Amino acid sequence: MIKLASANLASVALLLISTATPAAPDYIPAVWRQQSLEFAYQGTATAYSCNTLQRRLEAILRSVGARDGISIVMQRCTDQADAYMQIKLESPVEATEANIAAVTQHTRTDELVAKVRHEALATPENIERFHAEWKTVSMARDTTLKLDSGDCELVKQLRRDVFPRMSIRVVHDNLRCSVAFGNLGQPQLSVAALVPSPLAP
Incomplete structure (x- = not known):
């Protein structure tokens, strides 16, 4: 009886340990991919100031994996519901052989600029890798974004024009942007985004 009780206690202890310890995340080897994107915002219900639009864009892009240092150059912006811009950003992609080959393929201009600046261009051997x-x-639901119903059109246009260019998968899309009846609540869009792991060793 004593041996049986001890065995049961040991089993319970192991069960408690296994349930109390969270599963380790699945780390994915990744590299940064630099892109230059053209983006036009055309709103029918919401007009942003140029500065507010830029801040909104930076916050949303960072939340889905873009690296700090996003460059947004407004090429047309009149503090109305119409703006055209050039976005330069770096975001994670899986470190596959094809992706590494793509991000380490440099143009003649890249080589000349690097030479003038005395910088070394990334190669498949020395490119920065991370988890x-x-x-x-x-x-x-992301409280750091603080989006409201007026941001529906912006999120919808990013989902259409920018998110497909990043490592992003749409999980739930129930965006309801309406001019006639008003936008219904906060933008109902959830995505799975490849982001740098804060817990990686």
Whole structure:
């Protein structure tokens, strides 16, 4: 009886330990991919000031994996519901052979600029690698974004024109942007984004 009780206690202890210890995330080897994107915002219900639009864009892009240092150059912006801009950003992609080959393929201009600046261009051997993970981001529930119903059109246009160019998968899309009846609540869009892992060793 004593041996049986001890065995049961040991089993319970192991069960408690296994349930109390969170599972380690699945780390994904990743590299940074630099992109230059053209983006036009055309709103029918919401007009941003140029500065507010830029801040909104930077916050949303960082939340889905873009690296700090995003460059947004407004090429047309009149503090109305119409703006055209050039966005330069770096975001994670899986460190596959094809992706590494793509991000280390440099133009003649890249080589000349690097030579003038005395900089070394990344190669498949020395490119920065890091751990990333898939993270679910809710545009409605992420309190750091502070989006409201007026941001529906902006989120919808990013989902259409920018998110497909990044490592992003749409999980739930129930965006309801309406001019006639008003936008219904916060933007209902959730995505899985490849982001740098804060817990990676």
